[in-house]
Amino acid sequence: MTQQNRNKNRNQKRKRINRPLSWTSKYVEVLLKYATIFSALIVLVLFGFLAYFTLPLFAEGQFAELFSLHWRPFHGEFGILPMIAGTLVLAISALLIAYPLALGICLFIHGLGPRWLTRPILLLVHGMTGIPTVVYGFVAVFLLVPFLRNNFSHGSGFSLLAASLTLSILILPTIVLLINTQLEHIVPALRLTTTALGITRIHELTRVSLPAASYGLLSAAILGFGRAVGDTLIALMVAGNAAQIPERAFDSIRTLTAHIALVVATDSQSTTYHSLFACGVILFLTTTSVNLLLHHIKQRACREGNHE
Amino acid sequence: MNKLLNFGIYCWSWIATFGVFIVVGLLLFYLLSQGLPTIGKELFFGDAPVWEAIFGQVRVWDALWPACVGTVFLVLLAALLALPLGISSGIYLACFAPKTFKRILSLLVELLAGTPSIVMGLFGFALILFLRNTFLPDANTSLLLAAACLALLILPYLIFTTQSALESLSDEYRLIGPSLGFNQMQTVFHVLIPAAGRSILSGVVLSIGRAAEDTAVIMLTGVIANAGLPQGLLGKFEALPFRIFYLTAEYRTPDELGSAHGTALVLLCLTGILYSSAFALHKTLEYRWNQHR
Structure with missing residues (x-):
């Protein structure tokens, strides 16, 4: 049977078989539907709430101040630009370490x-x-920060470098598992052909399989970036939390996520809160666009038949 | 040149794999070597007598017990809130939803899944501010709020695992119902859900693990360092991950540092048990499947 025929057959089997439903089943179906x-509307409500709390910033004309370079709440300066820069630099550097x-x-x-090592390694990555x-x-x-402090003698060790190293280990399994799922589809299908052509294993992987998995490679990078942007704890614990534009690897930085956690824990002025919700909205929009991009890539991959 | 490049790639793959192996090994070794000696009665109960402490007759200071109880309550409450919603959404998306409707709904759920946990916490915080300004002037962050925000966090996981558990069943299962004259509803509830039960359960355990480890959400929604045992739904509480964070930032004595190591080890074991049992549930299902083939 050809592939097309098989697909058609499967679709026919999957088609719902329409029988009259009793009223209880109808009731249950409606319940499930609602x-x-x-659950689907929650995300909209969440965004609505955050946006609603950001509105006063527009009304009071403080919106421009939001994008200044200084976070000095006691002087009435609520610039979150350093945090945006911190988030971007940290996420990109973590991705640059984790991806290779x-x-x-x-x-x-x-x-x-x-071959005998593949299963233990996959298990380890799942465990991570x-x-x-x-x-x-x-x-x-307790391990990395003292190590950096003692060996490089630049400040306290709580730095961009420490945070990006830690964060890279955190996002590593996500990236590995996504690429691995793609390769699991592709490699066995191509192996027979490539072996017959006399291509070595390493050539096969780097010149044939990886290019064939390009959508997977791309979405793994994007997903890794999204994870890195959304993480709070690593940045909060290891990055040092100084609100400044990062310039060197040993600079202390503060991310948007850590900023939210810190400000909620310490301040209680209403204006600080508004700028906090602006941080939340920015984070939300970033991860949402990351997810939309992923969705788009997945759909394109499906359409081109690359995915199956 | 080409050969050199290939050799470089080859070496890199070995270096990367063993490098990561070593890093994770170092992490585990460090936690075990530093944490194991601290495990004992003092770590969990401090100076308080054990039985009285367990039943809450004596207040436990500087120890793990209130945090353990807090985490258990928190996670159970979050699961209680998220389970009915998550599983029924998963079932609907897998078995009933019309195609376009399904696409829109699953996209929204995907967006929820991608939302950072701190934003969920911020949402809870905003909710409290909103309630304070409107109906309840003395609303405050609490166990219930934290559990609700955690429930939002694990909801997408529940939906995805339920949905994929049902969708990955083979077509033979799908045909059992119609061949017996079942309608769609009967097929779903008497054939498909029992067949996918273990996978769904594994998803539930996985999301509980996810709820137990998350710190960012509860930081904004009511966890504090010295709450004691949780005093009802509207009280403050302690939790294991927050205790680790707090002690790391603010430890003063070597004892507290040791306690932090012990706490980290306990949390690691807890999530380790949850994740591996989820994995085992999933694997036994696959095994049962392959046997029937």
Whole structure:
């Protein structure tokens, strides 16, 4: 049977078989439907709430002040630009560290390493997703930070570098698992052909399989970025939290997420709160656009038949 | 040149794999070597007598017990709030939703899944500010609020795992119902859900693990360092991950530092148990499947 025929058949099987429903089933279906609509609407309510609390900023004309370089709440300056810069720099540097590592691990799993090691490594990567964020942060504070402090003698060790190293370990399993799922589809399908053509394993992976998995590679990078932007604890515990534009790897930085946590814990003026909600809105919009982008890529991959 | 590049890639894959292996090994070794010696009665109950402390007759100071109880209550409450909604949404999306409707709904759920946990916490905080300004002037952050925000956090996971558990069942299962003259509802509830039960359960356990480890949400919604045992739904509470964070930032004595290490180890074991049982549930299902083939 050809692929097309098989698909058609499957679709026919999956089609719902319409029988008259008793009134209880109708009732249950409606109930399920409203539960789903409710869960789907939560995200809109969430955004609405945050946006509503940001509105006073527009009304009071403080919106321009929001994008100034200084966070000095006691002088009435609520610039969150340093935090935006901190978030971006931290997320990108963590991604730059984690992504090559993840690629290396995926290549190792799919042919460059011995076969008997693939399962233990996948298990380890799965296990890494189970380690709580706060534990990563904790170990970084007591192992990595003193190490950086003693060996590089630039300040306290709580820095952009420490945070991006820790964060890269946190987002690593996400990236590995996503690329791995893609390669699991692609590699077995291509292996017979490439072996028949006499292509070596390493050529096969780097010249054939990885290009074929380009959508997966792209979405893994985007997803990793999204995770890195959304993480709070690592930045809060390890990055030092000074509200300044980062210039060097040993600078102390503050991210939007850490900023929200810090301000809620300490201040209680209403204007600070408004700028806080602006931070929340920015974070939300960033991760939402990341997710929309992912969705778009997935759909395109499906349409081109690259995914299956 | 090409050969050199290939050799470089080859080396890199080994270095990356073993580098990460070593880092994770170092992390575990550090926690075990520093945390294991502190595990004991003092870590959990401090100076208080054990039985009285367990039943809440004696206040426990500087120890883990209130945080353990707080985390358990918090996670159970969050699961209680999220489970009915999450599982029924998953079932609806997998078995009943019309195509376009399903696409819109799952996109919205995906967006919720991508929302950072601190934003969920901020939402809870905003909710309290809103209530204070409108109906309840003395609303405050509490166990119930934290659990509700955590429920928002784990809801998408529940929906996805339920949905994919049902959708990954084979077509034979789908045909059992119609062949017996069941309608769609009967097929779903008497054939598909029992068949996917274990996968759904594994998703539930996974999301509980997710709720137990999250710190950012509860930081904004009512956790404090010295609350004692949780005093009802509207009281403040302690939790394990927050205790680790708090002690890391503010420890004063070597004892507190040791306690932090112990707490980290306990939390790691807790999430480790939850994640591995979720994994095991999933695996046994796959095994059962392959046997029937």
